[in-house]
Amino acid sequence: MCIWLPNWPGQRASVAKSQADSGGEPTDSNARAPVGPILLFRRDPRRGNVVAFANQTARRRGVLPHMPLSQCGPLCPEALVQEYQPQQDLEVLVTLAEAAQCFSPIVGLEPIDSEVWAGRSLPEPQGLMLDITGIPDLFGGESRFGSWVRQWFRDRGFLTSLAIANSVGQAWGLANYMFRKSVQDRLLDWENRGSPLATVPDESDAAHEPWIAIAPAEETDTGMFARLPIESLRLDLVTTAKLHRLGIRTVGQLSALPRTALPSRFGDRLLQRLDSLLSGASETIRSLHPSPDLCVERIYEYSTPHRGDVEATIGEHLLHLSGQLKLLDQGALRVVCRVALERNAIELQGVDGDKQRCESSTSTPAGTASVLQISLYQPSYDREHLLWLMQMQLDSPAFQIGDVYWAKGVTTQITMAAPMTWKQPSLFDSDTVKHRDAIAKLVDQLSVRLGREQVVAPVVFSNPAPEWTYAWVPMTGWRRTGEEQETKRKLRRAPRRDYQSESPIAGPSPHHVWRRPSRLLGSPTPLQVTECDEKQLPAIVRYPMANTPVRSLQGPERIETGWWYGAMQQRDYYRLQLENGAWIWCYWDYRQKAWYLHGIFD
Structure with missing residues (x-):
């Protein structure tokens, strides 16, 4: 399944503005006010501020990507203008992908190339890919399952276009281009009038759900794909322009040409993308989480009230998982430990029977557990380091064991991992370079203790107003592919000054008129x-x-x-x-x- 979020940067900015206006509470798309034109700009080194993204309302008024921002004032004087922040777009998209695991255990971002595809103005993911093999039957069929997924996104204020097919290429092409015209019209209506999105029909109309494309199960039936434009093949702008000059607009026209002549004129990628769409050639969905094999579980024969028993069990689990990670040459980026709890049976022996039944039914929900989670900013399979971070969670007030609740089982899982990075040591490393590993571990500890949003670093923006020239962002984030960045890699940048030397930092002198205050x-x-x-x-x-x-x-x-x-x-x-x-x-x-x-x- 492919879930396309059209005009993703604009939708994210609109939802963020609505939540800010409502005090941070999530808003339903039905109750959202009109957003009007939205412009996101970026700094071009030669042209100054240029438009990076414009929503449908702004485009109807003549604003296009790469246009100088100074020319947009007369066209959209009341536009919501913000600096383009791909990092924020990607983090919100990854958050949605993690939450969408309620529908499938394998969820990833749409695959992208280094070059911008035709039909896209930004080289950033704008959709999700789900492996739903065998899952739609649990929801009453593929149409009904698509309705559930679309309603789930709609409750969070996002407009989506879905497609279910046999391969990644087929699902992506159908989701992005099967309903493109109607989706753009609905976006325009939503931006101008704040009208509610289409509601989910009842079960009798589930087969007619708008913007949910279901490909035929037979691979030989290619009529649905032949009508799609060639942009649905995920081609670069140069290849698409060549095909347009030859009068080839649809996939059906392209498939009618002799295959032997295509690679010499357009490259091998054209045939690969054509086979992916028509023949259902398999492509890998790069899930945000690794295989669930990196999981260890232990159920106690008798419940224990001792925190030391839980800590020892977690240590054994981390020792086993560290060995598996070392064999895979990977390091953990996120570790989740679930401690299953139950009420203290000894404490309840002296409680009146009616009172005990009342307390059990009201204050002891089924499946009570305490979840401990640590996030790392550098891949690591060091068991001692992981256990040290987990002990911080065990010592937190949120983890309470021994009085009312006893532990009956522990499950430890590596939910996110990444390949280990190796760096050849240098002969003349300075102290700044020598202690980068220690700094990265310090960031891990502070992030676990204080929270990811509390360990931040300044980022400079190109804004003439001094109070708007910087912002505080977490010391690590997500790349365009959804992978986490590493603190160590960020610390690998050459410092402005080596503190072993006495050379001054380059910049204005203390008496310079342009010197900024400290x-x-x-x-x-x-x-x-x-x-x-x-x-x-x-x-x-x-x-x-x-x-x-x-x-x-x-x-x-x-x-x-x-x-x-x-x-x-x-x-x-x-x-x-x-x-x-x-x-x-x-x-x-x-x-x-x-x-x-x-x-x-x-």
Whole structure:
């Protein structure tokens, strides 16, 4: 099964905006307000800010990808303009893929190539692939199963187009191009009027579910695929343009040509993609999780209230799993341990019978368990390191054993793994390079203790407003293929300064007028100017709590923002040296006609 999320960056931005407006609560697509035009831009080194993505409403008004953002103002003055963040799109898509494992144990992102496919403007995944062999019968058939999946995504505010076929190529082509025109029209209607999406029909109409394509089981029946455009073959732009110049628009027209002449003119990939669509040639779905064989389970003969017994069992499991990972030359990225619990039978012996039955039926749900999970930012099969991280979870207040609940079994599973990376040692590694492994392990420990979102690093954005030039993001994330990045690889970047040497960091000198403050305020605060000189510049300011004369002043530095950042900002920044020895960074706001403090030099 292929699940295509059309205009995925726009849908993700729309859902994020709706959740922000509602205080973080998930919103139903039926209750969502119109979103209007959405523009996502990126920084081009030669052309400046250009459009990376435009939704259907913006495209109908003449906005196209790669257009300079400055030309979009007259076309979409009320557009929601944000910086294109492929990392956020990918993380939300991976989160959906992990949650979609309720339908299939094998879920992965759609396969992509290094080159952008025809019909796509971004080289990023915009859909999911599921192996549903034998699963639709549990839901009453393929049509009914597709309805359940589509309703599941709709409850989360996403519009989807589904296809069920015998291979990855067939499912991808049907999902992306079988209903493309009707999906685009519905997206346009949804963006402008906020109209509800089509509801899931009842069981009698399940076979007529819109935007759910089911390929015939017979591989010889290719009539459904012959009507698809050649873009459904996942071809690059150059090959597609050549075929269009020859008048070939559909897969049926292409299949009618002699096969022997195609590789010499268009390459071998064309025949491979054609066989994948027409003949159902098999392709591998790269699941986000490895094989479930990396799992160990132990059921105690008698329930135990001792935390040490659980810790010893987890240690035995990790020893066994570490050996398996070492044979596979892989390391764990995520480990999940499930401790099955049951009520303390000894404690209940003195409880009244009616009270005991009441408590058992209300406060002791079936299948009670405590789930411990650790995530690593560098693949590792070091048993001691994994056990150290798991002990942090065992010591947390959320894991309670010994009083009310006793442990009756432990299951440990490696739910995410990656190949081990090896680096040849250098003869002259500095201390910065030498301790990267230790830093990566420290990041693992802090992430387990504090949470992934609390261990962050700054990322710089190309924004003229100083308060919008950076953001804090987790120290690792997902690649375009869905694989986790490694902390060690990020730390492998050459530092700006080797601390074994005395060479200074390259940058503005302490007396340079363009030097930025070491402490930037989160948001500018009003600065009281008591007296101005003949040029209307500050002569006496109130900082920090008393009037202080200005000894010297350097500036101005003019900073202006574009229309796509909201209300245009025009500021003149100055660096002030005060008589009390303080250096502050302030600006004159032309819109507010006031002075603001924005930074402090240490």
